[in-house]
Amino acid sequence: MNKPVDMQNIQTVPLWIDGKHKQAAGARSGEITNPATGRVTGRVPFCNAADIDAAVQAASRAFPAWRDSPPLRRARILMRFRELLDRNRDQLAALITAEHGKTLADAGGSVQRGIEVVEFAMGIPHLVKGEHSEEVGTGVDTHSLRQPLGVCAGITPFNFPIMVPLWMFPVALACGNTFVLKPSEKVPSAAMRMAELLKEAGLPDGVFNVVHGDKEAVDALLGHPGIKAISFVGSTPIAKYIYETASKNGKRVQALGGAKNHAVVLPDMTASVADLEFTVDGLMGAAYGSAGERCMSISAVVAVGASADPLVAKLREKASQLRIGPGDSKVDGKDMDMGPLVTRAHRDKVAGYVDKGLAEGAKLVLDGRGLKVTEHQDGNFLGASLFDHVKTDMTIYKEEIFGPVLCVLRVDTLDDAIRMINANPYANGTAVFTRSGGAARKFEREIEVGMVGINVPIPVPIAFFSFGGWRNSLFGDQHVHGMEGVRFYTRGKVVTTRWPDANAVPQGFNMPTLG
Numbered sequence: 001m002n003k004p005v006d007m008q009n010i011q012t013v014p015l016w017i018d019g020k021h022k023q024a025a026g027a028r029s030g031e032i033t034n035p036a037t038g039r040v041t042g043r044v045p046f047c048n049a050a051d052i053d054a055a056v057q058a059a060s061r062a063f064p065a066w067r068d069s070p071p072l073r074r075a076r077i078l079m080r081f082r083e084l085l086d087r088n089r090d091q092l093a094a095l096i097t098a099e100h101g102k103t104l105a106d107a108g109g110s111v112q113r114g115i116e117v118v119e120f121a122m123g124i125p126h127l128v129k130g131e132h133s134e135e136v137g138t139g140v141d142t143h144s145l146r147q148p149l150g151v152c153a154g155i156t157p158f159n160f161p162i163m164v165p166l167w168m169f170p171v172a173l174a175c176g177n178t179f180v181l182k183p184s185e186k187v188p189s190a191a192m193r194m195a196e197l198l199k200e201a202g203l204p205d206g207v208f209n210v211v212h213g214d215k216e217a218v219d220a221l222l223g224h225p226g227i228k229a230i231s232f233v234g235s236t237p238i239a240k241y242i243y244e245t246a247s248k249n250g251k252r253v254q255a256l257g258g259a260k261n262h263a264v265v266l267p268d269m270t271a272s273v274a275d276l277e278f279t280v281d282g283l284m285g286a287a288y289g290s291a292g293e294r295c296m297s298i299s300a301v302v303a304v305g306a307s308a309d310p311l312v313a314k315l316r317e318k319a320s321q322l323r324i325g326p327g328d329s330k331v332d333g334k335d336m337d338m339g340p341l342v343t344r345a346h347r348d349k350v351a352g353y354v355d356k357g358l359a360e361g362a363k364l365v366l367d368g369r370g371l372k373v374t375e376h377q378d379g380n381f382l383g384a385s386l387f388d389h390v391k392t393d394m395t396i397y398k399e400e401i402f403g404p405v406l407c408v409l410r411v412d413t414l415d416d417a418i419r420m421i422n423a424n425p426y427a428n429g430t431a432v433f434t435r436s437g438g439a440a441r442k443f444e445r446e447i448e449v450g451m452v453g454i455n456v457p458i459p460v461p462i463a464f465f466s467f468g469g470w471r472n473s474l475f476g477d478q479h480v481h482g483m484e485g486v487r488f489y490t491r492g493k494v495v496t497t498r499w500p501d502a503n504a505v506p507q508g509f510n511m512p513t514l515g
Helices: 049-068 071-087 089-099 104-121 163-174 189-200 215-223 236-248 273-292 305-319 344-359 414-423 437-446 482-488
Strands: 015-017 020-022 029-033 040-045 132-137 140-148 151-155 178-182 208-210 227-233 252-256 261-265 298-304 363-366 385-388 405-411 429-433 451-454 490-498
Touching: 015 049, 015 189, 049 140, 049 151, 049 178, 049 208, 049 215, 071 089, 071 104, 071 163, 071 189, 089 104, 089 189, 104 163, 151 163, 151 215, 163 178, 163 189, 163 227, 163 482, 178 215, 189 208, 215 227, 215 236, 227 236, 236 252, 261 273, 261 414, 273 298, 273 305, 273 405, 273 429, 298 305, 298 414, 305 363, 305 385, 305 405, 344 363, 344 405, 405 414, 414 437, 429 437, 437 451, 482 490
Parallel strands: 151 178, 151 227, 178 208, 227 252, 261 298, 261 429, 298 405, 385 405, 429 451
Antiparallel strands: 015 020, 015 208, 029 040, 132 140, 140 490, 363 385
């Protein structure tokens, strides 16, 4: 339960519409809390259809002039925005930690990964170049164009308040679209700060807008006829709903859903102390970093053959030594490894998965449910939990936990591991740890997952590649950022030209042929 607070001193986050702060018309609102203390720190308005329409109308008015601005001019604004993000990196990280709870170092790293997408989008004059073929027929030339869609919208999750929006709107804006962002109502402040920085960078009013809210706001976005495309990152049930609803309303959609990411460990990576340390160090950050609240977290380790016993022992040793506390604090002069979960309700849900794993027969090697953080009894803290001998029919394997709970499954061969992963309904990311080039190549070729790491536990692609999974981890045809992002936020046009000439072949009534 959130701690009592003097509501007279609590501020409500505004909207950002047409280049300025604006109060919401809707009467409903929600609480913003600090996950480390449980205290209410602000309120966020829940937009109604009128609020959403105001944002879309502002974006629609701004679109023609922004569309017609040279790509180089758009790139220069993004260059200034990139510099402002870098200059305000510590402030942005602090906003993330205050509302999400992750450590400052982790928050700062996520800001950097978002900045890299801005850097990619700054190359837009090259990225939207078309093709030209001269004399495809007698006196006939053909060229192609990539043109913006119009008003686009992004609906983003609580776990990356800076990075995930930056996967979307820099590419959309660079391509000549205008944008309406609806961040998670749990973490609204970072999006508002980015809006202010965009204005400072010289972005024209109305090109970028921020609205807040819950399902009412989402449904208003999905149904608004002025919005041409929707980007979403979140859970699979909501991703599917977003995709089906927006598609039915004639919109282009990319909806990234949940995950159950596996890391396969082959016996050669536990045969020496150095390789075992390398493997477990990678798995620790991948499983427990950001308190497991990542769609690319490793939540299932598949131990092949003789790797299982030494792997589980080392995982338990290291997980029991994690420094857990407020994300902006230190212990013995060292940064925290893990902060709290985002809300009390989510903390209790994750703890419930540990209960379920025990009830279904998994071996609980490390139990994080009893963790107490001194002077932060009302924080949403949960220690690291580790299960061994997990089976594929158990709830803790079948469902996305989104918390600091790691499951170890044991198989005999690499083929068994590949079959297990390919049978899972999620297919976001996966990794294999091995010194064998042949085994790595086999895994890379046969695994049916969108992002693959070879001795890289969290294979999030760099910005000039694209991010996205397969199966129930993605609804739509295009991944985010990279060239797939450019294609998502533009549509192609092919132009065939022929100029009058006295010697030209006369036009006819039959299907034209060239040559």
